[in-house]
Amino acid sequence: MARIAPLSGFPEWLPGERIVEQHVLDTLRRVFELHGFASIETRSVEPLEQMLRKGEIDKEVYVLRRLHGGEDEIDPSKTLGLHFDLTVPFARYVLENAGKLDFPFRRYQIQRAWRGERPQEGRYREFCQADIDVIGRDELPFHHEVEVARVMAEALSALPLPPLTMQVNSRKLIEGYYLGVGVAPGEPVAGVMRVVDKLDKLERPKVVGMLQDEVGLSAAQAEACVALAGVQADAETLAARVDALGVSHPLLDEGVDELGRVLAGTAAATSDRVRVVADLAIARGLDYYTGTVFETRMQGFEHLGSICSGGRYDALASDGRTTYPGVGISFGVSRALGPLLSRELLTASRSTPTCVLVALPGEDDRNAMGIVADALRLRGIATEVSASAQKYGKQIRYAERRGIPFVWFSQDGGHQVRDIRTGEQQDADLAAWVPPTEDLRPHVTGAVATDS
Amino acid sequence: MARIAPLSGFPEWLPGERIVEQHVLDTLRRVFELHGFASIETRSVEPLEQMLRKGEIDKEVYVLRRLHGGEDEIDPSKTLGLHFDLTVPFARYVLENAGKLDFPFRRYQIQRAWRGERPQEGRYREFCQADIDVIGRDELPFHHEVEVARVMAEALSALPLPPLTMQVNSRKLIEGYYLGVGVAPGEPVAGVMRVVDKLDKLERPKVVGMLQDEVGLSAAQAEACVALAGVQADAETLAARVDALGVSHPLLDEGVDELGRVLAGTAAATSDRVRVVADLAIARGLDYYTGTVFETRMQGFEHLGSICSGGRYDALASDGRTTYPGVGISFGVSRALGPLLSRELLTASRSTPTCVLVALPGEDDRNAMGIVADALRLRGIATEVSASAQKYGKQIRYAERRGIPFVWFSQDGGHQVRDIRTGEQQDADLAAWVPPTEDLRPHVTGAVATDS
Numbered sequence: 001m002a003r004i005a006p007l008s009g010f011p012e013w014l015p016g017e018r019i020v021e022q023h024v025l026d027t028l029r030r031v032f033e034l035h036g037f038a039s040i041e042t043r044s045v046e047p048l049e050q051m052l053r054k055g056e057i058d059k060e061v062y063v064l065r066r067l068h069g070g071e072d073e074i075d076p077s078k079t080l081g082l083h084f085d086l087t088v089p090f091a092r093y094v095l096e097n098a099g100k101l102d103f104p105f106r107r108y109q110i111q112r113a114w115r116g117e118r119p120q121e122g123r124y125r126e127f128c129q130a131d132i133d134v135i136g137r138d139e140l141p142f143h144h145e146v147e148v149a150r151v152m153a154e155a156l157s158a159l160p161l162p163p164l165t166m167q168v169n170s171r172k173l174i175e176g177y178y179l180g181v182g183v184a185p186g187e188p189v190a191g192v193m194r195v196v197d198k199l200d201k202l203e204r205p206k207v208v209g210m211l212q213d214e215v216g217l218s219a220a221q222a223e224a225c226v227a228l229a230g231v232q233a234d235a236e237t238l239a240a241r242v243d244a245l246g247v248s249h250p251l252l253d254e255g256v257d258e259l260g261r262v263l264a265g266t267a268a269a270t271s272d273r274v275r276v277v278a279d280l281a282i283a284r285g286l287d288y289y290t291g292t293v294f295e296t297r298m299q300g301f302e303h304l305g306s307i308c309s310g311g312r313y314d315a316l317a318s319d320g321r322t323t324y325p326g327v328g329i330s331f332g333v334s335r336a337l338g339p340l341l342s343r344e345l346l347t348a349s350r351s352t353p354t355c356v357l358v359a360l361p362g363e364d365d366r367n368a369m370g371i372v373a374d375a376l377r378l379r380g381i382a383t384e385v386s387a388s389a390q391k392y393g394k395q396i397r398y399a400e401r402r403g404i405p406f407v408w409f410s411q412d413g414g415h416q417v418r419d420i421r422t423g424e425q426q427d428a429d430l431a432a433w434v435p436p437t438e439d440l441r442p443h444v445t446g447a448v449a450t451d452s
Numbered sequence: 453m454a455r456i457a458p459l460s461g462f463p464e465w466l467p468g469e470r471i472v473e474q475h476v477l478d479t480l481r482r483v484f485e486l487h488g489f490a491s492i493e494t495r496s497v498e499p500l501e502q503m504l505r506k507g508e509i510d511k512e513v514y515v516l517r518r519l520h521g522g523e524d525e526i527d528p529s530k531t532l533g534l535h536f537d538l539t540v541p542f543a544r545y546v547l548e549n550a551g552k553l554d555f556p557f558r559r560y561q562i563q564r565a566w567r568g569e570r571p572q573e574g575r576y577r578e579f580c581q582a583d584i585d586v587i588g589r590d591e592l593p594f595h596h597e598v599e600v601a602r603v604m605a606e607a608l609s610a611l612p613l614p615p616l617t618m619q620v621n622s623r624k625l626i627e628g629y630y631l632g633v634g635v636a637p638g639e640p641v642a643g644v645m646r647v648v649d650k651l652d653k654l655e656r657p658k659v660v661g662m663l664q665d666e667v668g669l670s671a672a673q674a675e676a677c678v679a680l681a682g683v684q685a686d687a688e689t690l691a692a693r694v695d696a697l698g699v700s701h702p703l704l705d706e707g708v709d710e711l712g713r714v715l716a717g718t719a720a721a722t723s724d725r726v727r728v729v730a731d732l733a734i735a736r737g738l739d740y741y742t743g744t745v746f747e748t749r750m751q752g753f754e755h756l757g758s759i760c761s762g763g764r765y766d767a768l769a770s771d772g773r774t775t776y777p778g779v780g781i782s783f784g785v786s787r788a789l790g791p792l793l794s795r796e797l798l799t800a801s802r803s804t805p806t807c808v809l810v811a812l813p814g815e816d817d818r819n820a821m822g823i824v825a826d827a828l829r830l831r832g833i834a835t836e837v838s839a840s841a842q843k844y845g846k847q848i849r850y851a852e853r854r855g856i857p858f859v860w861f862s863q864d865g866g867h868q869v870r871d872i873r874t875g876e877q878q879d880a881d882l883a884a885w886v887p888p889t890e891d892l893r894p895h896v897t898g899a900v901a902t903d904s
Contacts (some may be wrong), residue, residue: 003547004771007532010495011543013553015559018491034829036806036836039470043462043578044564048519060518066568067513067533080459081519092466096456100466102853104839107467116518126495141840223569238759268826319456352558354488366595374720375519377486384488387556388593401554
């Protein structure tokens with residue numbers, strides 16, 4: 001083990017950074033479970049054949065082979081790859097276990113995924129995602145689209161992140177608008193969507209030109225389609241902003257109504273930390289989503305792209321007889337946290353769970369101090385006994401270095417506790433002393449102050 | 453997605469089974485943190501070259517390749533494999549981050565690992581392990597060997613598992629005893645250990661013969677060496693049982709003393725659920741461990757082998773200048789839970805975190821019922837609103853099917869709550885009602901009743 005260097009794209013956290021990540025994951029879990037989402041985890045691998053059916057990202061898949069592999073490696077239908085997201089494995093899990101699940105099935109899934117793409121800030125080869133989805137059998141009422149937006153917005157609000165903007169749109173709204181403009185249904189509508197989606201990379205006149213040249217729209221139609229993507233609105237202004245564009249179609253009305261309901265339904269979760277807005281430029285994975293779609297930007301970190309995305313899908317999972325429509329959102333835990341941790345914008349108050357260090361008068365006192373530590377642990381106070389009976393000054397400095405807030409001294413049946421931040425040392429009752437609640441566990445300080 | 457079948461060796465749990473696993477992982481984390489162990493996670497991959505240095509299990513490693521891979525795949529020194537345990541990655545993590553860690557460093561690590569071996573009950577290709585280790589710089593006092601045994605015994609005691617026996621031995625005791633018998637130090641002692649280790653597979657006379665033929669011991673020496681492996685003892689009887697064998701050596705005395713201290717130090721964690729005994733037949737990974745060694749058997753599941761193993765190692769991590777000695781134990785979470793879950797010996801009281809289902813009088817009441825649900829969630833009560841406004845009888849049956857204990861009815865400003873187990877329905881105060889503590893979260897029932 002001579003040459004030790006980090007592997008690019010495979011981030012690892014130091015203990016204090018891991019405490020921040022644990023705080024984030026615990027918070028997500030708490031909110032998801034409060035709303036009745038059940039945890040599942042899937043295996044890390046899927047048959048390569050099945051992953052490739054989803055197309056597009058085949059070049060990024062990590063394929064497995066046993067070093068001295070046997071029959072599995074000969075039969076390509078048995079080749080396994082590491083999953084590149086949590087949606088494809090979840091769809092497979094639902095089909096495999098449909099007879100044992102109750103629908104609508106609410107689940108959250110916090111797991112790693114892998115993509116062999118070129119690493120850059122916030123884009124890793126191994127990363128953690130936190131997904132929520134609600135999946136129905138045969139049908140899934142619209143109100144679940146409001147629900148997942150609301151639950152994720154509430155979860156994100158509870159995290160110590162910079163301000164977030166969740167951008168919501170409706171595929172029905174876009175499609176209905178294009179139909180109202182006079183674009184033919186089917187492939188032409190999809191074609192317009194694909195071209196308009198390039199507005200974040202190309203200039204507006206270029207896109208207007210492409211709509212005429214490639215999809216065959218008139219100049220007026222092309223301008224109208226591009227105009228829609230410029231609309232941003234809230235629950236109050238959405239209908240008027242769309243009306244002002246002068247296009248009408250029943251599907252457009254349905255989309256505006258649904259999008260309005262998402263905005264209204266997330267209003268309670270909207271705060272200084274998380275704004276939910278209608279952004280009619282958001283389209284996402286063109287062939288995949290059929291209703292509400294979501295993206296999320298983090299203020300000051302717009303270069304990361306969307307850190308939390310998803311939407312309504314009608315036919316991701318189907319076994320030919322039964323179709324399982326769903327709606328879900330995926331929060332890129334590593335993508336959001338990595339840049340914040342590396343810039344030390346998110347820190348933990350200590351690098352260990354330990355709240356109290358029991359000082360050791362001499363090595364012969366280890367058993368007695370162990371009993372003292374156990375008395376504190378019984379009340380849920382994370383406690384360790386000094387590793388060695390150095391001078392008290394050295395033991396105190398050991399605690400200081402790790403951010404352990406209290407050192408406990410026990411001698412001749414008397415007890416004292418020292419707050420290492422103030423240096424104040426007081427008599428304490430071993431049977432009753434508890435630390436201030438905020439010191440019981442490490443707390444996390446973020447770009448935005450949190451009360452965690 | 454036509455053919456959907458489970459992949460042998462890659463277990464997945466249903467939501468109710470996952471709740472059992474979560475309970476186990478939460479319990480382990482709670483106990484580890486109470487003792488000041490910090491969480492870390494390492495990346496899932498290590499350079500293949502470095503993994504193979506540990507020898508022995510190279511044939512089981514899963515090697516990664518990008519489907520359309522580039523330069524990484526050409527340079528064999530950059531080939532990556534999935535880690536097969538958590539010890540090798542942890543040793544690498546310590547070397548990589550030594551300048552940023554404080555020693556002795558206590559860490560726990562709960563993660564998946566992969567081995568491409570033939571699947572059988574409790575042996576998976578993808579599995580979860582929970583490890584604790586304490587690692588020092590240059591030196592690590594013996595008391596940490598007691599500490600890790602004690603912490604793991606306490607953690608195992610808190611789990612809803614069948615009775616466990618943790619078998620402890622000391623490599624110093626074995627080596628000192630062999631030296632006292634007259635075996636030459638170095639390779640001959642190691643040779644005796646390797647042969648005696650076969651006692652679980654071969655008959656005793658066969659092993660005695662091999663010790664004479666292969667290692668060159670006298671008949672009396674061979675009998676003496678085999679006799680040691682027959683000793684099982686507790687803290688009270690250990691010294692007398694070893695004395696009775698009539699062998700003496702300073703290293704033997706040191707080993708007996710240390711083993712006695714492990715037994716005494718774990719006495720507080722010993723219970724009906726977890727017995728800690730000296731078993732002088734336990735040797736484990738011959739070239740690896742240098743002090744205390746551990747194995748653990750689960751009653752009724754002895755065919756799984758050891759479900760929790762480890763020991764003291766002096767030189768696992770070294771960068772040439774500095775050596776990091778450590779001691780650790782690894783609990784095979786999947787190995788222990790898999791067989792218990794598949795036999796339904798461990799079950800959760802419900803398959804969802806939801807404690808209360810808010811009944812929906814009509815679809816128009818969804819917003820109002822959402823406000824009712826939020827009032828309950830504010831008090832930490834996991835709540836969902838009915839997915840559809842079916843007849844109340846159907847909504848109650850939906851709750852019953854998932855084991856959701858309470859259904860909430862709200863109409864005209866009045867509230868009632870129904871316990872679906874008794875059918876009892878009572879007026880309730882939305883601002884104050886709380887469920888009995890044991891119903892707040894799903895509880896886990898095991899082969900052994902627990903109060904979790």
